[in-house]
Amino acid sequence: MIGQPGVSESDEDLVALAKTGDRQAFGELIRRHRERVVGVVYRMCGDACLAEDAAQDAFIQAWRKLHRYEPKAPFQNWLYRIAMNRALDVLRREREGADVDDLPLASPNLGPEASAERTDLGEQVRRAVLALPDASRAVLVLREYEDLSYREIAETLDIPVGTVMSRLNYARKLLRTALAPVMEDL
């Protein structure tokens, strides 16, 4: 039978194995991309627990749809697309089920540490990013956190490169306004 898939194999090799139903190979793919997928989803929906669940869902969906993946684009970017869609689903569900005070903007835990956390720099950035429109945030996350090129972002989100640029510009404009007090101190 086959050996344990190792670090030497490329993503494409592992995908080919996984397409034949090889769960070990897919496990290795999860191991490689977990952190970044969780990161993308976390930055999209701003909640660590939700992000972990959504990232798991994204991998499961990727496994189901694996036969549709064509190795034209990097596997990672294909995963990002699925992860983005999962994150947007999670956000939609959250917003539909949530009260006005309970939007994802609010920190999930409301203990005494939470209020202190809210004044902290990371928390301010988190909230500013979350306040962006979803479409702009998606572009920003892929550019600033995942270091994708405009073209890759366009392919991942299925939008024209011009739209990538305008959304990115809009996101940065909003963030510079929202974070102006913080940025002055830096």
Place this chain on the structure above:
Amino acid sequence: MSEQHITRWLEPYLDGELPGMRRRQVEAHLKTCAACRAELEDLRVLSALLQAHPQAPATLSAGRFVAQVQLRLPRQEKTTLERAVERGRWAVPVLLLGVWVVVLGIWGLSGVLLAAGEVGLFESLGLGWLIPTAGAGLWPTIDFSRGGGSVVAELRQAVDTLHWLVLIPLELLVTIGVLYWSWLVGWRYYQQHQSQTNQMGR
């Protein structure tokens, strides 16, 4: 400051998306323009701020994450080919059986009609128009009244008759049978192959 500001190129410049020519233009302008330098610096600060915050939270360990996902992995969606093969599993033999029944039926019927024509049944029933005419029907008709001459001709006619009435249906039957069994064997092989790859994946 002779040139216009290059504000709209600053972001693509920062993102490393400008082609050489344009990049050199932007760099030349930045050397002379404090306003655009300040703008670029602002973008850099924002970028650094974003990349430092918020840190993605450390949650499950990699091992536990992978294990949890693997536990939840369902069967993979089948490819269109696989789905077609699975549907064809029933469609192909049924189709072949259908063809076989139709062929035998038509052959039998035409045999009966021919025989009936021979004994003059149609004329006696006033159905003379039903008499198959040579070359006009769907199936080649056999002229039973032909010959009557030499033994060789008699023999040839007998062989002809045998050929049309028995051999062709038999050949068809064998062909259909072979197709049917090779389909079954192919299907069996496909299933074994499938269950093997599934086990390997476990």
